[in-house]
Structure formats: C-alpha cells, structure tokens
Amino acid sequence: MSEQPRQPRRKPAPAGAGGKQAKPYRRPQKDPVRMLAFEVLRAVDERDAYANLVLPPLLKKARQDEKFEARDAALATELVYGTLRRQGTYDAVIKACIDRPLREVDPPVLDVLSLGAHQLLGTRIPTHAAVSASVELARVVLGDGRAKFVNAVLRKIAAHDLDGWLERVAPPYEDDAEEHLAVYHSHPTWVVSALWDALGGGRAGIEDLLEADNERPEVTLVARPGRSTPEELLEAVGEESALPGRWSPYAVRMAEGGEPGALEAVRDGRAGVQDEGSQLVAMALAAVPIEGRDERWLDGCAGPGGKAALLAALAAQRGAFLLASEKQPHRARLVERSLAGNPGPYQVIAADGTRPAWLPDSFDRVLMDVPCSGLGALRRRPEARWRRRPEDLEGFSPLQRGLLREALSAVRVGGVVGYATCSPHLAETRVVVEDVLKGRGAGHSPVSAELIDARPFMQGVPALGDGPDVQLWPHLHGTDAMYLALLRRTA
Numbered sequence: 001m002s003e004q005p006r007q008p009r010r011k012p013a014p015a016g017a018g019g020k021q022a023k024p025y026r027r028p029q030k031d032p033v034r035m036l037a038f039e040v041l042r043a044v045d046e047r048d049a050y051a052n053l054v055l056p057p058l059l060k061k062a063r064q065d066e067k068f069e070a071r072d073a074a075l076a077t078e079l080v081y082g083t084l085r086r087q088g089t090y091d092a093v094i095k096a097c098i099d100r101p102l103r104e105v106d107p108p109v110l111d112v113l114s115l116g117a118h119q120l121l122g123t124r125i126p127t128h129a130a131v132s133a134s135v136e137l138a139r140v141v142l143g144d145g146r147a148k149f150v151n152a153v154l155r156k157i158a159a160h161d162l163d164g165w166l167e168r169v170a171p172p173y174e175d176d177a178e179e180h181l182a183v184y185h186s187h188p189t190w191v192v193s194a195l196w197d198a199l200g201g202g203r204a205g206i207e208d209l210l211e212a213d214n215e216r217p218e219v220t221l222v223a224r225p226g227r228s229t230p231e232e233l234l235e236a237v238g239e240e241s242a243l244p245g246r247w248s249p250y251a252v253r254m255a256e257g258g259e260p261g262a263l264e265a266v267r268d269g270r271a272g273v274q275d276e277g278s279q280l281v282a283m284a285l286a287a288v289p290i291e292g293r294d295e296r297w298l299d300g301c302a303g304p305g306g307k308a309a310l311l312a313a314l315a316a317q318r319g320a321f322l323l324a325s326e327k328q329p330h331r332a333r334l335v336e337r338s339l340a341g342n343p344g345p346y347q348v349i350a351a352d353g354t355r356p357a358w359l360p361d362s363f364d365r366v367l368m369d370v371p372c373s374g375l376g377a378l379r380r381r382p383e384a385r386w387r388r389r390p391e392d393l394e395g396f397s398p399l400q401r402g403l404l405r406e407a408l409s410a411v412r413v414g415g416v417v418g419y420a421t422c423s424p425h426l427a428e429t430r431v432v433v434e435d436v437l438k439g440r441g442a443g444h445s446p447v448s449a450e451l452i453d454a455r456p457f458m459q460g461v462p463a464l465g466d467g468p469d470v471q472l473w474p475h476l477h478g479t480d481a482m483y484l485a486l487l488r489r490t491a
C-alpha cells in the first residue's frame with residue numbers, strides 16, 4: 001500500500017464535498033517591539049546580562065534603522081522592565097496554567113509566556129492584541145509547534161485579570177504573610193523577609209516598600225558644588241520637566257525622564273547622575289564637626305566615583321585633599337573620569353582597602369561605601385532580585401568587616417568614618433558595625449570608636465528612625481535604601 005503524499009502546507013485543500021478546508025499557510029508577522037523585548041529577556045536569562053545595559057544600545061539601533069518611533073521605544077522598555085520586575089508573580093500564574101514544573105519549560109518559551117503574561121496582566125493592551133502579538137512572536141522565535149502551546153497557555157491566563165490571578169495563586173496573608181507578599185509584589189520570599197526585618201512595623205509599610213521597588217526611579221542629577229548649580233541644571237533640563245531635589249540642595253530631578261548625557265554640565269563632569277540617597281551620605285560625612293585638622297579625606301571604595309566626586313567637590317571648598325581608592329583598576333579609571341576637573345587636590349589609586357596603601361591614623365574623614373548585595377537598589381536593576389541568593393551575604397560579610405576595620409584604622413583620633421551600604425539587610429548594616437565595634441570574630445579586639453547620631457546631618461529628612469545610624473527607604477524618601485553609620489575614632 002502506497003503512502004498518501006502529505007498535503008503541501010501552502011496548497012489549499014480542495015473545497016466542497018464536506019471536506020474541512022485547511023487554512024493557507026501565513027508567514028508570521030515580525031513585530032520589532034516584541035522581538036527586541038524578547039532579545040533583551042534572552043540576554044538577561046542566558047548571559048546574566050543587565051537589562052539596563054543591553055536595552056539602550058538596541059533601542060538606539062532600532063531608532064537609527066528607522067524600525068522604531070519614540071513610542072515604540074517606550075513600549076519596548078515597559079515590556080522588558082515590567083516583565084522582569086513582575087517575573088515572580090507571572091511565574092506563579094504560568095505555573096498554574098501548565099501541567100509540568102516551570103523548570104521543565106524551555107527558557108525561551110518561558111520568556112515569550114512571561115512577555116505575554118505582562119501584556120495581559122500588567123498593561124492596557126487589549127487581550128486579543130496581547131495574545132495574537134505573543135503568538136506571532138512565538139511563531140517567529142520558537143516555531144509553529146511551540147506557538148500553539150504559547151497560544152493555549154495565554155488563553156488560560158487571559159481568563160482572569162491580575163487581581164483574579166493573585167487571589168488564586170498567592171496563599172492568604174493570614175496563612176503565610178511573607179509568601180503572600182512575595183507573590184503579590186513579585187519579590188523572592190527571602191528578600192521580603194530581610195526587608196521586613198530591617199524595616200520593622202506592620203503590613204502597610206512593607207507593602208509600600210515592595211511596591212516602591214516595582215516603580216521606575218526618577219533620574220536624579222547632582223550639581224557638584226563649586227562646579228555647577230541646581231539652577232543651571234533646572235534651566236538646562238527645562239522648567240516643565242525638572243524638579244528640585246527633595247532633600248539635597250544639589251539635586252535636580254528629571255521628572256519626565258530624558259537623556260542626562262545630553263546636558264552640557266553632565267558631559268563636562270560638573271554635574272552627574274546620582275540618587276539623592278547617595279548625595280545625603282556624602283553630605284552627612286562632610287557635615288560632621290571635627291576638632292582640629294580637616295585636610296585629608298579618603299574614599300576607600302570609590303568606584304565608579306559618584307560619592308567621590310561629590311566629596312571631592314565639598315573637600316575642594318574647604319581646601320581639603322581627597323584620596324579616592326578602588327580595588328578594581330577598570331573601576332578606578334571610572335573614578336578618574338568622574339573626578340576630572342575637580343577644582344581641589346585629589347588622587348585616584350587602585351588599591352585593596354583591606355590591605356591599605358596608606359598610613360594608619362592619616363585621614364580626617366573616611367568613607368567606606370562597601371560592596372554589598374544591592375538589595376536597596378532593586379528599583380534600578382529589575383532582574384537583580386532574582387539573581388541574588390541568601391548565601392551571597394556570607395561572601396560579603398568578611399569583606400565588609402575588613403573594610404570597616406581598615407577605615408577605623410586609617411582615620412585619626414577624633415576623625416570620622418562613614419560606613420555605607422546600598423542595602424538595608426541587617427547582616428550588612430547594623431550587625432557589621434556592632435561586630436567591628438565589639439571586636440567580634442576570631443583574632444579581633446574591640447575598636448576604640450563610638451557611633452555618632454547621623455540624623456542631625458541629614459537635616460530636614462523625616463522618618464530617619466531611632467538612630468544613631470540612618471536607613472533611607474524608597475517608599476519614605478524616594479531614594480535608594482542607603483544605610484549610613486557615622487563613627488568617631490576615640491583612641
């Protein structure tokens with residue numbers, strides 16, 4: 001018996017005689033916005049790339065090739081950032097719509113599903129458009145077979161809105177508060193737990209914080225004192241879209257977004273992009289009164305140079321010298337760039353802050369803005385929360401302690417040290433400071449230093465807690481969650 005030849009896919013089946021007419025083959029439509037968003041998600045997934053580094057050059061190229069208009073770029077950005085931020089919630093929804101564990105779904109398929117879930121549950125794109133655009137994308141990047149799977153899953157997802165899904169996939173708050181918040185606000189459960197420990201208080205505060213992590217932060221500029229002014233930046237950005245800082249007299253907020261690199265003062269290095277929390281940390285260290293000499297300042301973890309540039313500008317106003325030290329040579333070069341043109345004396349070196357290249361007792365003010373988990377800047381890196389692991393903290397722990405000890409040895413008696421992190425995790429903040437002061441850990445003895453109340457040096461900033469250290473919060477201050485402890489060397 002001979003095999004029937006397969007019906008060629010493009011040839012329509014003969015009509016009539018009750019036979020079902022096969023659909024003619026149609027080429028999938030390439031939608032440049034979804035294709036670009038998918039490309040970024042793949043890079044994040046496959047190469048551990050950072051979306052905020054991969055996306056801008058792709059958008060620029062799409063504009064140059066005339067594939068994109070401004071609103072296409074805005075949509076692609078929203079699709080990428082929204083999908084990555086809400087990945088935890090979307091994973092829970094997708095899991096409920098398939099009959100195998102998520103880890104058994106091919107990562108590119110999962111990326112198409114997440115992009116589709118975001119369009120359905122997190123944007124105002126109409127349901128039919130969200131499904132059909134996702135299925136077209138799947139046909140292009142995955143092939144027709146897997147596009148059918150995508151279609152089936154997205155149709156299930158489209159059966160409910162976001163609230164409807166959250167009620168179905170998150171455990172009730174009363175049963176498991178942290179897991180509930182993790183699914184509702186799309187954070188890993190251990191991160192919810194750590195943030196809540198640091199923040200304290202009840203449900204409302206932690207919910208506000210987690211939601212603030214899901215907002216895109218405003219771009220904030222710093223007018224480096226003596227080199228630029230907020231007035232210059234306000235005028236350059238344009239009155240209609242620029243706002244003065246909330247707390248820092250040097251800050252200007254680009255409320256409508258925009259390209260900071262287009263501003264002359266930023267290109268010249270007289271101004272820079274810097275979160276107000278970072279500005280407050282540098283300003284507070286500079287504001288603490290000290291008796292006697294105030295001529296030699298050290299930034300011991302300076303790369304890429306944001307705080308160093310503000311400190312150097314403040315030091316220049318008082319005729320003080322800043323040594324900016326950074327372990328990684330390539331980051332030390334970024335510090336060079338950031339300090340170029342500073343009106344006062346400074347030097348940049350590449351050195352390990354735990355094996356100092358300077359003499360003990362030789363500085364009047366020292367900043368140690370130590371490497372940390374970055375849990376305070378989750379707004380900026382949408383994928384960061386999914387990459388971090390609790391065990392990363394163990395890796396930072398000895399380094400953070402070592403750097404603080406060296407800072408306290410580098411500063412002279414009566415001088416002041418600022419210990420800063422861009423993480424509110426207690427294991428990276430208070431616990432480090434307490435351990436070092438008390439000499440905890442094999443081979444260490446108590447350090448002769450005392451904590452200074454940092455709150456008066458952030459004048460006008462509300463909700464700074466009980467002191468003496470300070471923790472800033474995105475939902476309360478509109479800043480990254482920067483931590484600062486100020487310590488005075490006593491003997």
Ligand SMILES: C[S@@+](CC[C@H](N)C(=O)[O-])C[C@H]1O[C@@H](n2cnc3c(N)ncnc32)[C@H](O)[C@@H]1O
Nearest residue numbers: 301302303304305306307327352353369370371
């Ligand atoms: C949180 S970042 C500092 C940010 C910087 N203060 C700013 O405002 O731009 C920490 C820096 O410490 C550097 N670092 C890591 N280990 C170090 C070490 N042992 N000594 C000195 N710097 C180190 C990292 O390369 C990183 O650039």
